[in-house]
Amino acid sequence: xxxxxxxxxxxxxxxxxxxxxxxxxxxxxxxxxxxxxxxxxxxxxxxxxxxxxxxxxxxxxxxxxxxxxxxxxxxxxxxxxxxxxxxxxxxxxxxxxxxxxxxxxxxxxxxxxxxxxxxxxxxxxxxxxxxxxxxxxxxxxxxxxxxxxxxxxxxxxxxxxxxxxxxxxxxxxxxxxxxxxxxxxxxxxxxxxxxxxxxxxxxxxxxxxxxxxxxxxxxxxxxxxxxxxxxxxxxxxxxxxxxxxxxxxxxxxxxxxxxxxxxxxxxxxxxxxxxxxxxxxxxxxxxxxxxxxxxxxxxxxxxxxxxxxxxxxxxxxxxxxxxxxxxxxxxxxxxxxxxxxxxxxxxxxxxxxxxxxxxxxxxxxxxxxxxxxxxxxxxxxxxxx
Numbered sequence: 001x002x003x004x005x006x007x008x009x010x011x012x013x014x015x016x017x018x019x020x021x022x023x024x025x026x027x028x029x030x031x032x033x034x035x036x037x038x039x040x041x042x043x044x045x046x047x048x049x050x051x052x053x054x055x056x057x058x059x060x061x062x063x064x065x066x067x068x069x070x071x072x073x074x075x076x077x078x079x080x081x082x083x084x085x086x087x088x089x090x091x092x093x094x095x096x097x098x099x100x101x102x103x104x105x106x107x108x109x110x111x112x113x114x115x116x117x118x119x120x121x122x123x124x125x126x127x128x129x130x131x132x133x134x135x136x137x138x139x140x141x142x143x144x145x146x147x148x149x150x151x152x153x154x155x156x157x158x159x160x161x162x163x164x165x166x167x168x169x170x171x172x173x174x175x176x177x178x179x180x181x182x183x184x185x186x187x188x189x190x191x192x193x194x195x196x197x198x199x200x201x202x203x204x205x206x207x208x209x210x211x212x213x214x215x216x217x218x219x220x221x222x223x224x225x226x227x228x229x230x231x232x233x234x235x236x237x238x239x240x241x242x243x244x245x246x247x248x249x250x251x252x253x254x255x256x257x258x259x260x261x262x263x264x265x266x267x268x269x270x271x272x273x274x275x276x277x278x279x280x281x282x283x284x285x286x287x288x289x290x291x292x293x294x295x296x297x298x299x300x301x302x303x304x305x306x307x308x309x310x311x312x313x314x315x316x317x318x319x320x321x322x323x324x325x326x327x328x329x330x331x332x333x334x335x336x337x338x339x340x341x342x343x344x345x346x347x348x349x350x351x352x353x354x355x356x357x358x359x360x361x362x363x364x365x366x367x368x369x370x371x372x373x374x375x376x377x378x379x380x381x382x383x384x385x
Contacts, residue, residue, distance in 0.1 A: 034147030059377040072120035095375040099147030107133035109160025113182035120144035151185035164200025221265035274313030303337030
């Protein structure tokens with residue numbers, strides 16, 4: 001039996017309630033410990049895809065992931081799904097697998113964060129008794145690059161709700177969500193039973209305490225809810241792509257809300273319904289009532305682009321903005337707003353859309369139900385071989 005730390009009293013009663021309602025069978029016994037591997041994936045044939053011009057010279061590999069990937073720096077993490085278990089795997093931008101770990105099929109909650117020194121961590125959930133991972137849930141942290149365990153397993157009251165290391169049972173009250181300090185695995189102590197944890201963003205815990213929006217941990221700041229016209233009962237973390245390394249996007253109602261600088265709490269946009277971080281240029285792109293806005297070191301630039309409510313912000317990479325309107329993808333220049341050539345003029349096949357990229361322009365793409373990784377390996381010119 002693995003040793004665990006009981007972090008707060010509510011976890012026990014919640015588990016008991018779920019036990020009365022019935023539970024799924026215990027997962028098959030398998031080794032949970034991450035296994036370090038040194039596997040270099042071969043490049044895939046992408047001739048049946050329409051690839052962005054920004055990755056045209058790069059070799060693509062296919063890690064076989066079924067869950068949306070997360071990353072920090074040059075390491076990406078996700079999992080493939082099976083009938084009985086998940087298999088998490090971490091890959092670097094060279095197309096090399098670094099480590100892998102198995103979990104029950106329902107333990108899909110995972111996140112990437114940092115420890116006290118700013119080194120990247122992978123936090124995975126687990127359960128000894130439920131393949132659905134809805135009872136007897138634990139969390140553990142591992143070095144993102146090596147798979148070496150840093151802390152855990154730690155008892156949590158339910159699955160990972162996120163963003164980041166926030167956990168709660170399905171029917172729990174908002175104030176019952178538990179936030180863990182990703183650096184230590186210890187429960188965040190707020191000193192009040194009325195505090196509501198909204199999310200954890202790279203070591204910064206964001207919470208609502210009375211009429212204050214408060215950040216603690218890696219960064220500390222406070223904002224007044226009334227002064228900003230935010231309702232404490234409605235404000236929550238906005239779903240979507242992970243941009244938590246630089247900004248925090250909140251939903252203040254109807255899917256629209258503020259975008260805040262993670263380090264300072266500065267209000268960058270007050271009515272965004274979409275946000276994307278361009279790691280290449282350092283810019284933040286928001287989609288809101290006024291249209292597209294690009295925020296960088298020079299200030300805020302509102303682009304002259306028509307964006308009806310049917311338009312969604314997909315990604316921002318390499319000075320380009322990718323928008324989707326129903327089944328159509330279009331690319332805009334992030335400086336002028338004009339339409340840009342994001343794909344080869346002559347092409348056919350499934351369109352691969354950028355998802356998460358590094359400063360060097362390497363990262364993941366989604367092509368239908370396939371997740372691909374653009375590596376730092378350059379496609380070999382057959383005339384030079």
